[in-house]
Amino acid sequence: MASRAPVIVVVAAVIMAAARLASGSGYYPVAAPFTSSSWQDGSATFYGDGSGLGADFGGACGYGANDIQSLYSTRTAALSTPLFAGGAGCGQCYELRCVNSRWCNPGSPSVVVTGTNLCPPNWYLPSDNGGWCNPPRQHFDLAPPSFLLLAERVAGIVPVQFRRVPCQRSGGVRFYVQGNYYWLLLYVMNVAGSGDVSDLAVKRAGEPDCSYVPASHNWGITHQVFAALGNAQGLVVRMTSYSAPQKTIVVGDAIPAWWSTGLSYQGSSNFY
Structure with a gap:
């Protein structure tokens, strides 16, 4: 009789991956690193x-x-x-x-x-x-x-x-926060890898991934979210690089509860 252990291992891996996604831990399929272009x-x-x-x-x-x-x-x-x-x-x-x-x-x-x-x-x-x-x-x-x-x-x-060339940065992504509790404007800086951002979404810390609110590009390095997010909870930011190969990360430790506009917050995640 053939062993069923490999199937159990695969199922367990899928369950663990799903759990990490649900927790907002920043786990996404690993993309190839951004590499230098030709001259x-x-x-x-x-x-x-x-x-x-x-x-x-x-x-x-x-x-x-x-x-x-x-x-x-x-x-x-x-x-x-x-x-x-x-x-x-x-x-x-x-x-x-x-x-x-x-x-x-x-x-x-x-x-x-x-x-x-x-x-x-x-x-x-x-x-x-x-x-x-x-x-x-x-x-x-x-x-x-x-x-x-x-x-x-x-x-x-x-x-x-x-x-x-790949951007070499020290530390994680930095966000400068502007706007108010109903309209959020994020300045996204210190981005490693390709250095750029395409898609960005924000949710309150502790909420499921279905709660992410998509942001739209405003100008330059700014992205805006039209939602009543309040500041009683920290914010989790999910972002995808612009240049291929695209990569997605989650920054969940940058913007804390009781955040305030006019301040900068830096997390530990980046497009390394």
């Missing part, structure tokens, strides 16, 4: 205060001055329209290296930056003479310290090669 051609300039710090470096995505300094430092870039992609490019990481210019630093060192802003087009100038961010150009307007790692300041603009 492409682009260009780079620099803008803003020479320190590379301040709210000017995160405006179009929604990062504040403290977010820039504490999470991304001077390794940031304003992205041209094709790379910004309506806000989907916010939080994505790129490796750049200067090429084919006498102003490139010796050895053509590379720098990894996070997309934190939009470099808007300037239709009054030609794309090859001042309108560096005009579509379809793939252009990076860097914080000055990042640009100076690639080339000399006198260059102004240099040709680069770039590629998407």
